[in-house]
Amino acid sequence: MTPLLSAHGITVRYGSLAALDGVDLRIEAGQRHALIGPNGAGKTTLLDVLAGSTRAGSGRVLLAGRDVTRLGPAARSRRGVGRIHQRPAVWSTLTVRENVLVAALPRAVRPGRWHPSARRRAAGRTADALLARVGLGEIAALPAGQLAHGQRRQVEIAMGLAGRPRLLLLDEPAAGLSAVEVGWLGEFLRTLPRAVAVLLVEHRLDLVYALCDTVTVLRDGRTLATGTPAQIRASGPVREAYAEGVA
């Protein structure tokens, strides 16, 4: 079966530094795939390449068998790649609801009858449903710029889902969250429908092992190993590499 997403030989260089050096990755539909590795391993860079916001120096990205290497972030998003950024990215002068609404617009289902504001209304319904789901209904009318870090992350998760993704790329969603918020996040991701595949970059390995069925370890721009959580946990070199990288 063709995988939902596959990347082949991805290389990204910044000057003499190879942030990514021939990385391969394969994600099946509905999979929970984790990407772990020490700081500077190239995890964010790889997500950027998959989302289309960074152009790889060489290598190819296929989405459901179609070559999307040359497509930019907007086109990939419309093909079902959602992205949650390492630093929550929201539109600060828009309200929480407007943030999710705008994120929902490109893939809002057009109703049969034409009406000037039909798209906006459809997107608004999506936004309301998602805000209720992530528990932000109460503060929907606040400007997103006024929110605390954890709430911004929640808004961005709702924004990522508003685009009805087939694949959600999450870059360290637990970073900077309180224990309660991390608990919420884990539960939320666990109950995400299987129609959405997840690629999770995360340093909280408890979260990774609880959620993911496949783990890829990245270090110095290369994949060290890919396997089930049990295999990765058992692998000595991986443990050392990871521990030494963050120590």
Added chain:
Amino acid sequence: MRQGAVRALRRGVAAAVVVALVLAPWTVDDYTVALLARTLALGLVAVSVALLTGVAGLPTLGQTAPYAAGAYASAVVGSHLSDVGLAHLGIAAAAGAALAAVTVPLVVSARGVVLLMITLAVGELAVTVVGRWRSVTGGTDGLAGVPAIRPLWGLPVLATDRARYLYTLVVVAVLVGVVLLVLRTRVGLLLRAGRDDEARLRASGHRVPVHVAGVHVAAGAVAGAAGSLLVVAQQFVSPADFGFDTSALLLLGVVIGGTASVGGALVGAALVVAARDWLFGVLPGQAPLVLGLAFVAAVYLLPDGGRRPPVRGRLLPAVPARRPVPDRPTPTGVRA
């Protein structure tokens, strides 16, 4: 509660301004009425500048170009083809939009200070072309004696300064109303979102270049329509109306008006024009210098007008920084 009071106050001020504008031609002399009409036209250009600079975060010094295109198109049509104001408006708006459309490839990927420089060049180029293309524009002498218009087919010709002023006022009110209505739809949301974080808009699947091109062309149409009003008001047009001083004055007015506020742009432009004309009286020759200082002061002192103008990209070049590494909790489970 406080927000409600502020809103009520703003409504009150707006209503008072509208009443004053309607009554003005019966309270001041003809010269001042004509001046007010020209100021209204310029205020409409300021609205187009606010649309780009404040709402969309795309700073511009080049709106004099579509303004000039609209004015000359209107003057040529008025001298040779038709005396109907509505036709002039349509043709002027189309000319402004067409000129903006031609410059879209130049501006679509530029941001911040680079965009400011490019639009400045476009504006200057437009003035130069207008000055050289004598057969159509009359060169630096301009086009004089443009006949008075009638607003619509079948209506009488606007023979007095007062009538022309009221026509200008109605057109500006209608166009500003249209701009405000459009900004209340998703168009306004998308422009503001692009100003806040353009990369996030792309990541959500929006075609940002289409938005940028669209707002440029729309702002060009508004400025073009304002050009038609300028010709109605002064029945004369020359390159002097579109120089760099006009661009700078427009940007100053928009900054004073609160950058993203359409109504504020109108008021700000009017204030700046009044200040300039008054300064010409008291400090002949030094007005541009004083306006320049006022601009710097406005950018640095006004709470919203400035310190950090809400523009896309950086307004000032910065030292390229490596991406910050955020704090994170120590990984757990690895050593277990």
